[in-house]
Amino acid sequence: MPAMVNRGRGRRTINEINMVPFIDVMLVLLIIFMVTAPLITPSVINLPKVGKAAKQPDLVVQIILSEGDALELKTKDKTSKPSLKELAGAVRQAQAGASNSAVVISADRSIKYESVVKVMDTLQRAGVQRVGLSVQMVN
Secondary structure (H helix, E strand, O other): OOOEEEEOOEEEEOOOOOOHHHHHHHHHHHHHHHHHHHHOOOOOOOOOOOOOOOOOOOEEEEEEEEHHHEEEEEOOOOEEOOOHHHHHHHHHHHOOOOOOEEEEEEEOOOOOHHHHHHHHHHHHHOOOOOEEEOOOOOO
16 A cells, blocks of 8 residues: 655655665675675686697598589599498598598588488498588589
């Protein structure tokens, strides 16, 4: 019930919001946050340092996905067109002589993401260690 004030001729109600409970709640929350903030330990993230990156691969095997889920396997000197079932063997054969090699998957913009995941899954099941995705446009 609003407070009544007796001023002059009659009684009027005060049409103001009582801010005291709001301020009390905010001060209690402020105290809680001030007490708990020093107790929270910040997590440590190990970020790479400049010059600490892994050695560049000796051999880069590029897998290109084009329209119609057609695969093309490129190395320095040769290009082949294996099927998805033959892909793991072809990559293993291309990596045979190199100790430090990487596989890069390049896909056309119109290719479904599902096709890229299938290629990645095939490589992972074959035990290929370094697989990356190309972020440049393929000509």
